[in-house]
Amino acid sequence: MTTTLSLFPTTYESSRERFRGNLPAVHKMWSKAALHQHTLSFDNSLTIDWIYSEATEKNEKILVFTTGEHGVECYVGSTMMQRFIEDYMPRIDPRTTGILLVHAINPWGMKNHRRGNKDNIDLNRTFMLDPQFDPTFNPAYDKIDAFLNPKGTLTNTIINNIAYLFGLGWNIARIGMRGFRDALLLGQYRNSQGLYYGGVEIPEETRTIMDLYKLALRDYDQVLHLDMHTGYGPRYQMSLVNSSLDKGTSEYFEKRFNYPLVVAATADEFYAIRGDMIDYIYALQQRDFPAKRLYATSFEFGTLGDTLYGLFQSPRVMIHENRAHWHGAVNKKVHAQAKQGFEGLFNPSAQDWKQKAVKDAEQAFDGILKAEGYIS
Template identity: 35%
Template sequence: MNPLFLFDYDQCKNRFLQYQTAIEKFWPDVDLRTFSLKDGTAMDFIHAAPHQADQLLIISTGLHGIEGYVGAAMLEFFMKEFVHKLNHEKTALGLIHGINSWGMKHFRKANENNVDLNRNFVWDWSDATTLQNNEYEELNSLFHPKAHFSNRARQSLSFAWKLGQTLYKKNQKFITRAVTLGQYKDPKGAYYGGKDYEKITKHLMEMYEALFSVYTSIILLDIHTGYGPKDDMYLVNSRYEYRTQADFTKQLGYPFIISTTPEKFYEINGDMIDYIYRLQQTTFPDRHLFATTFEFGTLGDSLYGQFKSLQATIEETDHYVTKRGSRTSIRRLFQKLYAPSDEKWQNKAVENAKQAFQGVINGFLL
């Protein structure tokens, strides 16, 4: 296994806390801010700034808890390979570890309330039409398996049969929208966005607003895993980003760039980066923003890959809310999807991250 990757929350957290001392070699003003969550976990934020700076680079991890392990590896890689390359007199740095630290510790994507935090950054909770997910409601039985089989092969066959029937009646795009858009009516279902802001969501909103009041330019890189082509990392830009894919490909020198639109990737309600763009556009229009997701693909976007991804998500959510099924077997598939231990995959992820980090530094920060 690549030594950058750790799969224990406490080990990742302890490694992150050591960054403060290392960063103090480059910046005169460094502080650690901690937002405590459940089970002794916490979101940790290291903020390092020169005496005068107008631009800030943020790298955030663990918005989807279990994905925080790959995020932690990328923070370690950034610290080893890139932190010394920044312009320390002009650029401030923010590193966020374990936004959903409870989910990270327990190898869940959602938090302790079964809320998907990347569906919780809702701009307007009164906008019922936007938050409606008719596709999810129509496929509700697919997301809530009534039968449970002790034999995993039979369970997979049952799910495959039901999914095949759904594909025959609908289509793949219909199912993808049902899954990824986010839903706000079924607290025991997958991709549940909640009824109101979670505490950590509110905290992050206040933090981003405070940072916009200080810096004229913010670059934010949010680390995720799971979706997209197998073994490649895509920069997934917000639908509110006005610059084109071609613009960024030229500026960053990175070939894999798409947007969160139904045509290019998939549409999301309550997305954190979308929220940050809307905050900038409505409240801080004189500020400059580039925020994107580093999305490391795992099982791939083929029909089989999407089948396994959907199966893992449904079984994991069902186990959490009903305690049915083997946690060991479910976690094995879930980790393969969101926190792969395969060294070949890890090495390729690091290779892609290296190219993208360098592109962001060259394109925005030098």
């Protein structure tokens, strides 16, 4: 068994290499398993990789495991997938269960330690059954656009932090805490350099994943989908974030999975957004495959915490990093501080955090895989 800390990859390339190296282990269980790739159209060194196999006897159910929709979050996501492959996958029955493991939905973002893709697109605002990349969507974003996406070089960190706090206070006073949060997170389709930008059409990364979802729902009676994210929720307790399209309550799933923290992605418990990937697979199932059984969820590994401090810090970190990306920083030190804060939000280095994150993932794997009938 790999030790917990050594599971965390340090580069996109080494993570991908390790992922590809799992093929023989998967092959031992599923003799038809194969490695597939989508090479990004603008850079043939960047690939979305997946290992897929049908069940060896009868396609009853499939396990779908996805990582890195938000590129920088794939360092943690890849860790959890590796743990799954080593310790949980061997307990699955390949005769009746297919497997689909996806490494780095957003490889450019992983390689470059950004959340969005090369075009600054947050892929989790692009998964729409009925694609509407409407530039007028979320008009309230305009009210906070100048605050979120300041133009000009990132200068002194302390002054920027103070300016941020005043700006935040002013904006919350104007449109309320709830109004601010909704406008921020809902997604927007007009400022291509702004936070939570969803683009103008379905990106190639998104299209690749959509095709895999269709295959899974078409060929299997039951689909279990686990997706990995970081940044949201309490620092030392991973949250399972369910789609608002799943009718089960959070309390129901906490009992069912014997897992202490489940929330639903509604405006009350989490936040409402357009183009969410988990909502997409539910909408697809409900529209085109109503007879199929589906459970899909996101593992959200919290980092800055869910106290007021944490809630206020995440936008700050994202604003500074995005500004430094587009407009540069006054010197290397300020640029490094912006990147460092960003890593702390999506790819923490603290050892105690890493240990607890893996432990939480194990507890969730155990609870979900048992309850859904994938392991006994």
